[in-house]
Amino acid sequence: MTTLVYIIAYLGIVFFLIAVAARFVFWSRMPMHLRWELYPVAHEGGGRAAYGGSYLEESDWWQKKRQVSLLGELKVMVPEILFLVALREHNPKLWTRSFPFHFGLYLVAAATILMMVGGVVAAVMPASIAGPVARVLAILVPLFGAAGLVLGLLGAIGLYQRRASRDMRDYTAPADFFNLIFFVVAFGIALLTFLLVDRDFSLVSGFVANLVTFNLVPLVGGGAAAILLLLSVVLLSFLVAYIPTTHMSHFVGKYFAYHSIRWKDEPNLRGGDQEATIHELLNQPISWSAPHIRGDGKKTWLEAATEEPEEPPK
Amino acid sequence: MKEPQSVKDIAKNSGEPLARIEALEQIPLPPPFDKIDEEPPFAQLTDEEREKFVVLDDTIAVNIVKPESKEEEDRLVKGFLSGLEKLMTVEDNWTFLQPFEMSMEHCAHCQTCSDACPIYEESGENELYRPMYRSEILRRIYFKYVKKASTKVHGDIDLNWEVVARLIELSYRCNLCRRCAQTCPIGVDNALLSREIRKIASMEMGIVPKELHADGSVLQLKVGSSTGMTPLVVKDNIEFIDEDTAERTGIEIETPWDVQGADILLIHNAGEIMAWPENPGAFATVFEAAGLSWTLSSEIVAYDGINYGVWYDDVQFARVAVKHASAARDLGVKKIVLGECGHAHKALTVIADKILTGDLNIPRESSMVTLRDIIRSGKLKLDPSRNDFPVTLHDPCNLVRLMGIVSPQREILEAILPPGRFREMTPHGVENYCCGGGSGFAIMSGHNFSDWRHRLTGRKKFRQILEAFQDEPMDIEHPKYLCAPCSNCKGQIRDIIAYYDAWEKAGIYYGGLVELIVNAMVDVQPGFIDWEWH
Numbered sequence A: 001m002t003t004l005v006y007i008i009a010y011l012g013i014v015f016f017l018i019a020v021a022a023r024f025v026f027w028s029r030m031p032m033h034l035r036w037e038l039y040p041v042a043h044e045g046g047g048r049a050a051y052g053g054s055y056l057e058e059s060d061w062w063q064k065k066r067q068v069s070l071l072g073e074l075k076v077m078v079p080e081i082l083f084l085v086a087l088r089e090h091n092p093k094l095w096t097r098s099f100p101f102h103f104g105l106y107l108v109a110a111a112t113i114l115m116m117v118g119g120v121v122a123a124v125m126p127a128s129i130a131g132p133v134a135r136v137l138a139i140l141v142p143l144f145g146a147a148g149l150v151l152g153l154l155g156a157i158g159l160y161q162r163r164a165s166r167d168m169r170d171y172t173a174p175a176d177f178f179n180l181i182f183f184v185v186a187f188g189i190a191l192l193t194f195l196l197v198d199r200d201f202s203l204v205s206g207f208v209a210n211l212v213t214f215n216l217v218p219l220v221g222g223g224a225a226a227i228l229l230l231l232s233v234v235l236l237s238f239l240v241a242y243i244p245t246t247h248m249s250h251f252v253g254k255y256f257a258y259h260s261i262r263w264k265d266e267p268n269l270r271g272g273d274q275e276a277t278i279h280e281l282l283n284q285p286i287s288w289s290a291p292h293i294r295g296d297g298k299k300t301w302l303e304a305a306t307e308e309p310e311e312p313p314k
Numbered sequence B: 001m002k003e004p005q006s007v008k009d010i011a012k013n014s015g016e017p018l019a020r021i022e023a024l025e026q027i028p029l030p031p032p033f034d035k036i037d038e039e040p041p042f043a044q045l046t047d048e049e050r051e052k053f054v055v056l057d058d059t060i061a062v063n064i065v066k067p068e069s070k071e072e073e074d075r076l077v078k079g080f081l082s083g084l085e086k087l088m089t090v091e092d093n094w095t096f097l098q099p100f101e102m103s104m105e106h107c108a109h110c111q112t113c114s115d116a117c118p119i120y121e122e123s124g125e126n127e128l129y130r131p132m133y134r135s136e137i138l139r140r141i142y143f144k145y146v147k148k149a150s151t152k153v154h155g156d157i158d159l160n161w162e163v164v165a166r167l168i169e170l171s172y173r174c175n176l177c178r179r180c181a182q183t184c185p186i187g188v189d190n191a192l193l194s195r196e197i198r199k200i201a202s203m204e205m206g207i208v209p210k211e212l213h214a215d216g217s218v219l220q221l222k223v224g225s226s227t228g229m230t231p232l233v234v235k236d237n238i239e240f241i242d243e244d245t246a247e248r249t250g251i252e253i254e255t256p257w258d259v260q261g262a263d264i265l266l267i268h269n270a271g272e273i274m275a276w277p278e279n280p281g282a283f284a285t286v287f288e289a290a291g292l293s294w295t296l297s298s299e300i301v302a303y304d305g306i307n308y309g310v311w312y313d314d315v316q317f318a319r320v321a322v323k324h325a326s327a328a329r330d331l332g333v334k335k336i337v338l339g340e341c342g343h344a345h346k347a348l349t350v351i352a353d354k355i356l357t358g359d360l361n362i363p364r365e366s367s368m369v370t371l372r373d374i375i376r377s378g379k380l381k382l383d384p385s386r387n388d389f390p391v392t393l394h395d396p397c398n399l400v401r402l403m404g405i406v407s408p409q410r411e412i413l414e415a416i417l418p419p420g421r422f423r424e425m426t427p428h429g430v431e432n433y434c435c436g437g438g439s440g441f442a443i444m445s446g447h448n449f450s451d452w453r454h455r456l457t458g459r460k461k462f463r464q465i466l467e468a469f470q471d472e473p474m475d476i477e478h479p480k481y482l483c484a485p486c487s488n489c490k491g492q493i494r495d496i497i498a499y500y501d502a503w504e505k506a507g508i509y510y511g512g513l514v515e516l517i518v519n520a521m522v523d524v525q526p527g528f529i530d531w532e533w534h
Ligand code: SF4
Pocket: B106, B107, B108, B109, B110, B111, B112, B113, B114, B132, B183, B184, B185, B186, B187, B188, B189, B190
């Protein structure tokens, strides 16, 4: 029984990693597109990002070195990821639900990673190091874990209630409700486990330590406590595997939405390295069939863009 | 107010419009236009118009004739689906594949974008104009009919010819201002989706408002300008403008044409030449006074900076951009400077960036920047007290939110206005509101469309303009200047001022930026801005 749960946990993690990697590859393999940036662009240097300015405010900008600020980008990205700043600014009502939900997930993820680190440290480090690390983790893991489960659960309930409200109901598919219920159930049972049988997270820490050291032994103690814990693990493993298959994979998409679209402002300079890619794309065959294009699957973009105009369609 | 109750209503064949605006229920404007029942009438469609064309709401933009046979109905549906499939391929849509897929896949339906949209707001939050209402229809069609995915996951929708026809109409109820996209916490872009719907209609089905296509980009490519001006006519008109400007300024100018090896090719929106001749006249005055090496081109297309494809069609867009760049290459200029036209700026500088290569890759610069540098150089003697009247600035979306050109125009105003005369609108800069003419609306006025845009798309901007001047006496005795450095915005603003008679009733006048510069030039006879309502 326990072995099966270990296997489910491995599969959940592996599936998650593969699915996220696949999303990442999907978005990063997209062809170059026409520029479609939206200001402010966070990495714009020269103090311009503050008011939404761009290098196009400079005369002869193509002869000057662009001022790009990684720090400026981080100053926007980090608070955005951690605190959902855009949502707080533009939709405070939803933010009061969405922020606890997301922050709860981060805390649960952090607690899980800390438990993994604890497991590895305990297995490979001498006691002089492993001991102090374990003491720190014994404080952080329950703190992050419990706070994360509470916030995540409250957030999921809040989001469910918001989704069911009049102005959002029509835009909500059954799967959206299912996703939130899934979170409520998985987080709810995990929280119950914490409250009833694992106040110091030692049981789950033991399980995770076994997991990362491939020591697939039954849980210490067994009984109802173990059953509750294993149920939590199974549900959370399924949840972890499920997330990237849904639109909740927007955490990957959002990175590309910003870096490949909204903030993608690198100019194509004459003789620069973008020109070869553009040539390739301009030689793609076109099959749009409106009368002013008459793409036949052979005519290329280049040919379509440079051919003499035809009569307007009637 | 009538509004759809559900996304699925788009498929209901009621023969009735899906939404109606009750003009009397709209939020009143600031004084002196605060009596809602005294606002000008909102012209309604006639029964014949409703009978003949697909009707979505109170107006008609695209003129889709109702199909008369099953075959015609099927053609609409098949054409749409075939276009939608092409949007998903590298070959046919490398131009926007990634932004399109991103907006298809990742909307969380959070509704954050709704509050950002001026049309939705001024419609009294009519569901039809919610930014994601149209996106959601497209998304459901995409998942159910193209990707064959579960409706339990992505939502359900029926597909019939009315859905297609209404959705195409609905894509012309959006200014493509991207204010909604700016607030989306994920990066989904409803404006992009409006434009992709327009692309399906134009590039696959040949359905497009005639002002944009037949009378727009097609005419431009054929005779040289959507105004119909041929090279001969445009040269004649500019000669006349030179004479007229010299009379007003006391400075002789001769606009240079086709000067090989000039530093700058200046491209105006040809609408300026026809409707606001003082603008090209002012540019010539300033450029000459600053001693720039510059020229206009009389090559077909190159004397009209417009590129309507940016609103509906990637191929038409590319054709016009290539013509602009070819003219610059043939003249051997060092750079192209775009006159006061927002979409021309964005089209040639930003969007065409990934189309123009090699010898067509001529650097492009905004006239806001060129003018700012002229002012900085000190070559013009300026007397700001000549501009001693209240001024506010309209930020064209294409210049600010979509290009990040925000400060040069403000630096210029700072230099040419007396202290305390300039006031910003709220909000401004990259968070500005569209004039209401964006995405082609400024030049569209079939049926009652201009009334519709005054009551819906332009109302927020008009509200902002009135608010900006509320500390001034609102009458014609106290003229106020709305500076709008964009030809399309000026078209929309001219129309809305005329609709409300806001010059006579509130003293609101409008014009470009370069005119204000000339008005402040010491070497110019006073009174370049004549406050004559045209
Ligand atoms: S487009 Fe963005 S802001 Fe609008 S509903 Fe979708 S996710 Fe929310």
